[in-house]
Amino acid sequence: MVTVNKNYLKLPGSYLFSTIAKKVAAYQAANPDVEIVRLGIGDVTQPLVPAIIDALHKSVDEMANAETFHGYAPDLGYEFLRSAIAKNDYEARGCQISADEIFVSDGAKSDSGNIQEIFGTDNKVAVCDPVYPVYVDTNVMAGRTGEYNKKNENFDGVIYMPCLESNGFLPELPVETPDLIYLCFPNNPSGAAITKDKLQEWVDYANKNGAVIIYDAAYEAYITEEDVPHSIYECEGARTCAIELRSFSKNAGFTGVRLGFTVVPKDLVREGVALHDLWARRHGTKFNGAPYIVQRAGEAVYSPEGKAQLKEQVAYYMRNAHTIYNGLKEAGYSVSGGVNAPYIWLKTPNNMSSWDFFDYLLKTAHVVGTPGSGFGAHGEGFFRLTAFGTYENTLEAIRRITAL
Ligand code: MLT
Numbered sequence: 518m519v520t521v522n523k524n525y526l527k528l529p530g531s532y533l534f535s536t537i538a539k540k541v542a543a544y545q546a547a548n549p550d551v552e553i554v555r556l557g558i559g560d561v562t563q564p565l566v567p568a569i570i571d572a573l574h575k576s577v578d579e580m581a582n583a584e585t586f587h588g589y590a591p592d593l594g595y596e597f598l599r600s601a602i603a604k605n606d607y608e609a610r611g612c613q614i615s616a617d618e619i620f621v622s623d624g625a626k627s628d629s630g631n632i633q634e635i636f637g638t639d640n641k642v643a644v645c646d647p648v649y650p651v652y653v654d655t656n657v658m659a660g661r662t663g664e665y666n667k668k669n670e671n672f673d674g675v676i677y678m679p680c681l682e683s684n685g686f687l688p689e690l691p692v693e694t695p696d697l698i699y700l701c702f703p704n705n706p707s708g709a710a711i712t713k714d715k716l717q718e719w720v721d722y723a724n725k726n727g728a729v730i731i732y733d734a735a736y737e738a739y740i741t742e743e744d745v746p747h748s749i750y751e752c753e754g755a756r757t758c759a760i761e762l763r764s765f766s767k768n769a770g771f772t773g774v775r776l777g778f779t780v781v782p783k784d785l786v787r788e789g790v791a792l793h794d795l796w797a798r799r800h801g802t803k804f805n806g807a808p809y810i811v812q813r814a815g816e817a818v819y820s821p822e823g824k825a826q827l828k829e830q831v832a833y834y835m836r837n838a839h840t841i842y843n844g845l846k847e848a849g850y851s852v853s854g855g856v857n858a859p860y861i862w863l864k865t866p867n868n869m870s871s872w873d874f875f876d877y878l879l880k881t882a883h884v885v886g887t888p889g890s891g892f893g894a895h896g897e898g899f900f901r902l903t904a905f906g907t908y909e910n911t912l913e914a915i916r917r918i919t920a921l
Contacts, residue, residue: 524660533650533891534558541885554914556902557885559705559859561770563833566826569769572817576810590806593797594621594778598812601819602778606763612750618782618793620800623807625735625764625777630655632731632760632779635795636697643676643695645688647706647889647896649733652699670894679895680707686853687711690718694726701733703740706892706901707862708854713746720749723758729787730759738768738831740857756782760792767859769818769827776807776815834859837911838904844915859904874900882917
């Protein structure tokens with residue numbers, strides 16, 4: 518008889534955002550007249566900008582013609598997009614990343630879940646706590662962790678790096694040396710940003726210990742402060758210890774379009790093996806390339822018109838971030854994030870648990886957020902609101918919350 522991957526059975530409950538969606542759907546079904554404002558999952562609300570829509574239309578028309586039709590995309594991505602990324606995201610910031618070190622994909626969620634496949638299952642994983650659940654869950658699925666520990670609300674065998682108010686929501690170098698280190702900056706869920714000097718410490722630490730950093734920079738477009746790096750490759754030595762994940766979802770509204778990329782520098786070698794070759798092998802075997810029309814849309818992100826239009830879109834969401842931050846602060850909440858990130862991280866009032874606050878907000882203000890404990894034990898007592906709503910809904914949500 519067939520056996521199942523028992524590692525999946527270690528995972529308690531369903532995926533965080535599925536759990537929230539189910540709870541909200543049940544509440545809405547029971548209260549059909551209530552207008553719920555959703556500031557839970559970090560999903561965008563603004564339409565694709567005109568430069569991207571034009572590129573999509575044009576490429577769709579190309580698909581209607583035998584001479585310009587495109588079948589399978591190159592599995593590592595079209596040259597036109599990889600070059601645009603190398604030039605704009607890396608060369609322009611003084612980072613030495615070439616087009617052939619960039620692997621185009623259908624989004625950073627897939628890549629952040631899949632990247633662990635190229636590492637041995639005996640590697641020790643370190644994550645921030647709270648953390649984007651995909652990093653931990655996919656390592657659980659792969660058998661890189663022990664059992665779920667109900668008392669501590671975490672998995673045995675994982676190094677959790679508490680990100681607390683007392684350390685500015687930034688992880689400290691762990692006592693036990695990890696092999697794989699997941700870092701996400703600007704951070705999801707706390708919205709905290711790391712300075713270049715601080716990130717350099719992580720790069721030096723990883724190089725010294727032979728560890729590999731998986732750096733999720735999905736929110737880099739929201740950075741406003743000068744000393745905050747947009748890429749880990751702004752740090753010296755990152756080419757020999759870091760893989761970077763990037764997304765088109767948050768900077769260009771591609772959550773429903775799907776496009777992302779991963780950078781694996783050719784200098785990143787462990788046990789004499791170039792990780793670039795392993796990821797290329799994995800990509801080639803398991804992925805048939807992001808769609809041509811989507812990659813053309815991605816290229817438009819880097820056109821002068823695309824850049825200007827997206828700057829405005831990011832500013833739109835950041836106005837929401839400021840609205841949430843300032844509104845809650847004035848109402849006496851303890852808030853952080855929202856300066857270099859589209860997430861606001863607030864302390865629940867009256868020591869309420871994160872899920873109790875979730876229920877309370879849903880039932881009294883009809884506002885949905887994300888409970889901090891859903892991101893890990895050290896997220897307990899915190900709550901995340903996203904700035905990706907419409908401006909009108911954001912104002913309404915803050916009006917309702919502050920009126921409570
Ligand atoms: C979030 O809300 O944390 C994100 O939208 C999740 C994601 O990007 O997959």
